[in-house]
Amino acid sequence: MTDKYMQFANSAVGSKLAGLLGLPRPPVLARYQADPQKPLLDGSVVLGSAGGGALLDAVVKVLIGIKAPVLAHGEAPRWVGAANQAGLMTGRFIAPVRGEKKPANGRIKALVFDASAIEESHQLVALYHFFHDTVRSLDRCGRMIVLGRPPENCATPRQATAQRALEGMTRSLGKEIKRGCTAQLVYVATGAEAGIESTLRFLLSPRSAYVSAQVIRIGNQALPVADWLRPLAGQTALVTGVSRGIGASIADALARDGAKVICVDVPQAEAALTEVARKLDGIALALDVTAADAPEKMVAAAQAQGGIDIIVHNAGITRDKTIANMKQAQWDLVIEVNLSAQERINDALLAAGAIKRNGRIVCVSSISGIAGNLGQTNYALSKAGVIGMVHSMSTLPLLRERGITINAVAPGFIETQMTDAIPFVVRTAARLMNSMNQGGQTVDVAETIAWFACPASTGINGNIVRVCGQSLIGA
Numbered sequence: 001m002t003d004k005y006m007q008f009a010n011s012a013v014g015s016k017l018a019g020l021l022g023l024p025r026p027p028v029l030a031r032y033q034a035d036p037q038k039p040l041l042d043g044s045v046v047l048g049s050a051g052g053g054a055l056l057d058a059v060v061k062v063l064i065g066i067k068a069p070v071l072a073h074g075e076a077p078r079w080v081g082a083a084n085q086a087g088l089m090t091g092r093f094i095a096p097v098r099g100e101k102k103p104a105n106g107r108i109k110a111l112v113f114d115a116s117a118i119e120e121s122h123q124l125v126a127l128y129h130f131f132h133d134t135v136r137s138l139d140r141c142g143r144m145i146v147l148g149r150p151p152e153n154c155a156t157p158r159q160a161t162a163q164r165a166l167e168g169m170t171r172s173l174g175k176e177i178k179r180g181c182t183a184q185l186v187y188v189a190t191g192a193e194a195g196i197e198s199t200l201r202f203l204l205s206p207r208s209a210y211v212s213a214q215v216i217r218i219g220n221q222a223l224p225v226a227d228w229l230r231p232l233a234g235q236t237a238l239v240t241g242v243s244r245g246i247g248a249s250i251a252d253a254l255a256r257d258g259a260k261v262i263c264v265d266v267p268q269a270e271a272a273l274t275e276v277a278r279k280l281d282g283i284a285l286a287l288d289v290t291a292a293d294a295p296e297k298m299v300a301a302a303q304a305q306g307g308i309d310i311i312v313h314n315a316g317i318t319r320d321k322t323i324a325n326m327k328q329a330q331w332d333l334v335i336e337v338n339l340s341a342q343e344r345i346n347d348a349l350l351a352a353g354a355i356k357r358n359g360r361i362v363c364v365s366s367i368s369g370i371a372g373n374l375g376q377t378n379y380a381l382s383k384a385g386v387i388g389m390v391h392s393m394s395t396l397p398l399l400r401e402r403g404i405t406i407n408a409v410a411p412g413f414i415e416t417q418m419t420d421a422i423p424f425v426v427r428t429a430a431r432l433m434n435s436m437n438q439g440g441q442t443v444d445v446a447e448t449i450a451w452f453a454c455p456a457s458t459g460i461n462g463n464i465v466r467v468c469g470q471s472l473i474g475a
């Protein structure tokens with residue numbers, strides 16, 4: 001599961017050779033470490049806004065919380081007042097002089113632009129000025145975030161047009177600024193301003209290393225978090241497919257964030273499952289999610305803990321064949337494991353009231369479910385079905401009344417035993433076909449799930465977030 005090309009391209013000789021031959025040089029991505037001594041952001045944030053910037057006050061609160069130094073760009077007229085009022089130290093961004101080696105502002109790790117007040121397309125020029133001036137100063141593995149209003153809720157067609165236009169810009173930024181930098185668009189509904197903290201913390205930090213060019217919608221306020229290093233303290237999570245790969249990393253991240261984890265996997269994987277659960281001080285439950293009694297057994301396991309706060313449907317399989325060569329058993333099994341079992345388990349847990357108030361249902365889809373893939377009619381169908389399930393269930397009154405959210409991650413190429421089985425040439429091409437020029441790590445999917453699971457992510461519901469390094473597939 002090691003990317004030999006990445007190792008070579010980052011070696012002294014390999015880097016020179018790759019440069020000479022014009023080959024991609026995958027950057028080494030910074031990843032998160034839970035360390036109270038380490039700042040979430042290892043440098044300054046440059047802030048800009050158009051017009052009044054309706055989200056600036058909410059942004060100030062987050063930046064105070066993460067103690068990040070902030071520099072205001074000229075396109076942020078209201079910022080200094082808002083920051084001073086909130087007691088946040090701030091300065092002015094000084095554009096670097098061409099040829100000058102030492103940057104005037106020190107290390108810049110994030111560019112954040114509040115576009116929420118934009119109502120007409122001609123006002124979008126503020127984004128040009130902001131990113132034109134600042135983008136060269138962004139450090140490696142830097143973050144670019146544009147905040148806007150959901151076009152579907154805009155009062156006029158002109159406002160909706162301008163807000164929708166932002167997506168083209170952030171997606172292009174992600175492709176232009178390589179060096180492990182990411183670009184995201186966050187639409188914040190009116191009234192949900194106070195719900196942005198968990199999302200900004202996730203997107204600004206190395207937790208989102210392999211998430212880029214995503215459009216995230218925040219539609220609600222958030223519950224408070226007492227300790228951002230252990231936001232899931234006192235909670236219980238149930239995760240399927242935990243004995244290895246992405247599932248083991250999910251269980252690990254949720255336990256690190258404070259949750260007790262019920263770890264589920266097939267009886268054949270019981271030894272590895274028990275080992276994962278033991279390391280995390282969790283509970284091992286050897287169970288095939290497709291078994292007739294699986295929903296009942298999961299309800300019992302959840303109730304034995306007084307209910308669960310989080311369920312992550314991660315167990316998944318592939319049985320790749322072109323449709324003409326595929327046996328019906330291969331079709332049936334993939335849909336059973338990847339989709340139908342999840343539906344039955346959700347129904348049973350909800351009917352029994354085993355998911356607590358403000359609970360989280362998190363599903364694992366795939367970019368195959370968005371773009372389709374050769375030899376994966378069964379798999380892509382199951383993963384597209386997961387997206388349909390997330391969208392339809394997110395509007396259910398039953399979930400809304402209990403404050404339960406449902407979201408999905410859609411991983412791209414992640415380094416696991418599943419992708420290790422892909423033929424070498426296809427595997428190497430798949431690794432390179434994204435803005436990061438490399439495959440993701442299992443922890444990248446796990447961190448995204450931990451963000452969905454956070455109590456402060458109440459406003460994130462019905463979102464599908466790709467963890468794919470801005471893969472060209474299905475882009």
Ligand SMILES: NC(=O)c1ccc[n+]([C@@H]2O[C@H](COP(=O)([O-])OP(=O)(O)OC[C@H]3O[C@@H](n4cnc5c(N)ncnc54)[C@H](O)[C@@H]3O)[C@@H](O)[C@H]2O)c1
Binds near residue numbers: 241243316411413
């Ligand atoms: N690896 C990738 O690049 C990638 C990309 C997109 C989506 N995904 C999805 O991520 C999830 C995890 O993938 P992975 O790469 O870690 O795969 P993996 O094969 O390494 O792990 C899957 C786990 O699920 C378990 N499992 C399978 N069937 C089960 C069943 N019936 N009941 C209980 N457990 C069962 C397996 O025993 C295994 O531990 C899957 O849903 C997969 O479709 C992976």
